[in-house]
């Protein structure tokens with residue numbers, strides 16, 4: 070379970086996250102939605118210990134990321150695509166990650182199979198399509214078979230088959246008891262996969278609840294998104 074409480078993040082004099090709180094529960098997919106610049110990536114970076122939090126907390130079952138005993142076995146994350154060196158092969162990249170974290174080498178072939186990259190595993194990452202890069206990033210995140218998955222815009226660059234596959238994967242991780250936190254710009258895209266939704270805009274949480282609760286009182290999901298994320302001066 071992920072618990073963020075009263076988290077504030079500043080860059081210089083600019084506050085990009087204002088006292089935000091959210092929960093992502095085990096056994097559920099939690100969608101994290103907001104327009105460009107809303108603060109989604111900043112939230113995920115703070116959660117994963119990549120950026121320092123100015124106040125508040127961001128915890129995995131009660132511990133900050135940096136204090137996890139087995140980070141890769143606890144949390145898998147995909148933030149900016151694959152994160153692999155372009156001249157390495159897909160398999161080489163995963164072996165490097167596995168070796169650096171004490172995970173068994175055989176796990177590399179298992180995750181390549183899981184994300185559908187077995188055939189392309191010997192090719193250099195620079196020849197991968199955007200969607201293949203996303204799959205490789207996910208393969209690295211799954212190496213430690215973690216309980217928690219944190220995915221920033223994971224369907225960017227995927228074709229319809231890839232999107233369906235990614236949704237199935239998120240659902241199956243949640244069904245198996247995992248915690249899945251997934252960000253998107255589009256509420257309707259999350260409708261297919263999320264049990265719960267948290268809406269962020271201008272660095273503030275605007276709504277949270279089940280998809281039905283968040284959409285209640287709005288004509289459709291698109292209207293709900295625009296209404297909930299409208300600039301503060303214009304929010305109804």
Ligand SMILES: Nc1ncnc2c1ncn2[C@@H]1O[C@H](COP(=O)(O)OP(=O)(O)OP(=O)(O)O)[C@@H](O)[C@H]1O
Nearest residue numbers: 080083085103104105106107108109110111112254
């Ligand atoms: N290193 C930084 N220095 C200064 N401002 C930053 C920095 N990183 C992010 N920001 C600002 O924080 C705000 C939130 O950005 P963030 O990338 O978290 O939004 P986002 O919701 O992930 O947007 P997108 O959907 O476009 O990726 C933006 O106004 C951005 O300009």
